[in-house]
Structures are given as structure tokens and as C-alpha cells.
Amino acid sequence: MSARMATAMVVGLSSVLFAAVPAVAAPKPKPAPDVTVDVTAERFILPTDGWTSVDAVARNAGTAPAPGVRLVFTLPAPFQIGQIASSSAWTCDFVTPTVTCDLVDDLAPGASAPAVNLTGYLYGAPVGEPIEAVATVSTTGRETVLDNNTGRKQFQIVGKGTLRGVIWNDLDADGVREAGEPLVTNVGLGFWSLDDDDQYGFSNSYNGTYSLDVPAKRYVGRVQLYKSSWRFTTPNVGADDSVDSDIVQVSETSYTSNGETAVLSVVAGEITTVDIGVVATSTTP
Ligand SMILES: [Ca+2]
Ligand SMILES: [Ca+2]
Numbered sequence: 198m199s200a201r202m203a204t205a206m207v208v209g210l211s212s213v214l215f216a217a218v219p220a221v222a223a224p225k226p227k228p229a230p231d232v233t234v235d236v237t238a239e240r241f242i243l244p245t246d247g248w249t250s251v252d253a254v255a256r257n258a259g260t261a262p263a264p265g266v267r268l269v270f271t272l273p274a275p276f277q278i279g280q281i282a283s284s285s286a287w288t289c290d291f292v293t294p295t296v297t298c299d300l301v302d303d304l305a306p307g308a309s310a311p312a313v314n315l316t317g318y319l320y321g322a323p324v325g326e327p328i329e330a331v332a333t334v335s336t337t338g339r340e341t342v343l344d345n346n347t348g349r350k351q352f353q354i355v356g357k358g359t360l361r362g363v364i365w366n367d368l369d370a371d372g373v374r375e376a377g378e379p380l381v382t383n384v385g386l387g388f389w390s391l392d393d394d395d396q397y398g399f400s401n402s403y404n405g406t407y408s409l410d411v412p413a414k415r416y417v418g419r420v421q422l423y424k425s426s427w428r429f430t431t432p433n434v435g436a437d438d439s440v441d442s443d444i445v446q447v448s449e450t451s452y453t454s455n456g457e458t459a460v461l462s463v464v465a466g467e468i469t470t471v472d473i474g475v476v477a478t479s480t481t482p
């Protein structure tokens with residue numbers, strides 16, 4: 198028995214009808230599921246022989262449980278799918294290049310299902326060709342909002358350029374690399390993409406010289422020095438960019454000095470040079 202019926206029995210039908218009028222003027226929407234999907238990838242600017250990992254996450258943005266949730270997720274050629282990862286919450290079937298997954302249980306209002314993940318590899322994909330991963334989600338429940346049932350993530354294939362340079366001990370601390378100033382082998386360097394979430398580098402240098410072939414996009418180079426051993430030399434000294442240091446200190450902690458390059462726009466087929474000059478802070482570096 199509802200509360201309203203109970204009231205009717207106590208106070209009589211006419212007064213209940215009178216009381217009900219304002220409630221009818223503002224009816225509450227019926228609870229309904231609203232499934233949505235987001236497709237995300239940390240790395241989406243890839244070299245022709247690159248790879249990526251793509252997530253599709255289904256969510257119920259509605260106000261009622263979503264039964265029979267199905268996710269259809271495609272990572273098309275030239276990607277070759279090397280791995281499909283999902284939780285036991287899903288039952289999945291794969292027919293190249295599409296994985297179709299059914300959620301075992303209803304998806305509660307406000308809840309996200311565990312991600313379905315595809316790892317795709319490229320083997321000589323053509324440069325410049327955009328590739329799009331697409332996921333669509335559906336429910337056997339009644340939902341009215343259907344324009345959020347598809348998620349997309351676009352990938353861009355680019356050529357590679359070269360990042361290279363030296364890490365040297367600026368013995369006279371003048372910011373210029375001169376003959377006789379030796380290379381340093383215990384300083385690492387990282388290049389962080391500004392255009393997606395990607396990074397390259399090494400934890401210590403290859404005999405003080407390095408050369409990395411990386412997908413053409415924008416990077417910032419970062420170096421961390423231990424103050425007990427090194428500090429950064431004066432950057433960008435003089436007019437000759439081939440003998441200066443390209444790292445500027447941007448922060449420090451009690452133990453480390455942290456330096457960055459300017460923004461580096463790596464161009465396919467071209468060399469971008471980044472040199473790092475350091476000065477010993479102890480008598481025996
Ligand atoms: Ca929807
Ligand atoms: Ca010098």
C-alpha cells in the first residue's frame with residue numbers, strides 16, 4: 198500500500214485529490230539508464246612502427262540500472278591487435294579488428310564498467326593517414342539519450358626525427374664546450390612529449406653522447422642533477438649553438454637541480470641537437 202493510498206483512507210478522497218494537484222504540475226522523470234562510452238589513449242601520435250594501448254570505458258550516466266550492456270570496440274588496420282585485456286565482468290569475442298563485449302551484470306547508475314583495452318601495433322603504416330578507434334555501447338534497457346553512445350580516438354602516424362647531443366663537463370664553467378672538456382656518463386636525460394603522453398630517454402648517457410630516433414612531435418627535454426655531484430652550467434652562451442648548453446635550471450630540491458630545454462619541435466628526417474653542460478660540485482666528479 199502506498200503512502201498516498203494510506204492518506205486517502207484516513208482523510209477521505211476529496212482532500213487527497215485537492216492535495217495531489219501541485220504534484221501533478223511537476224512530474225518527476227522516470228528513472229532510466231543512459232549508457233555512455235569514452236575512448237582514450239595516452240599515446241596517439243605514433244611512428245610508422247609504433248604501438249599504442251587504447252581503453253574503452255562504458256558508464257551508466259542514468260538513474261536506473263542498465264541491463265544487457267554491450268560494447269563494440271574497433272581498432273582498424275593498419276593496426277594489428279596484439280592483445281585484448283578486459284576484466285571477468287565482461288564476456289568478449291574478437292573478430293579482427295573488432296572486439297564485442299557483453300557485461301555480465303547490470304551496470305548500476307553512476308557506475309563505470311572496467312575498461313576494455315586493446316593493444317595495437319603498426320608495421321610500416323603510411324605517414325599522415327589518420328586512424329580512428331571507435332567504440333559504441335548499448336543497453337537492452339530503455340534509454341532516451343543515444344547521442345553519447347559512441348566514443349572515438351584518432352591516431353596520427355608521423356615520421357621520425359633524431360634527437361642527439363652530448364653531456365659534457367664544463368671544466369672552466371664558461372658555458373662553452375671547448376677541446377679537452379670531457380664527456381659525462383652518469384647523467385640521464387628524458388624527452389617528454391607535449392602533444393600526447395609519451396617519453397623517450399635514458400637513465401645515464403652512452404659515453405656522454407646520445408642519439409634517439411623519435412616520432413616527430415614537440416618535446417621538452419628534462420635533466421635531473423644530484424647537487425652532490427653536478428650543477429648546470431650557464432645555458433645558451435654565445436652565438437654558436439653547437440658548443441653551448443641547452444638546459445636551463447627550472448627548479449631545485451635539497452638534493453637535486455632540475456633543468457629543462459626550450460620546446461623542441463622534432464621534424465621528420467631532421468636532427469635536433471640538445472647538449473647539456475654540467476659543472477662538478479665536488480673535487481672528484
Ligand atoms: Ca546513452
Ligand atoms: Ca667550457
Ligand SMILES: [Ca+2]
Nearest residue numbers: 438439441443
Ligand atoms: Ca646547443
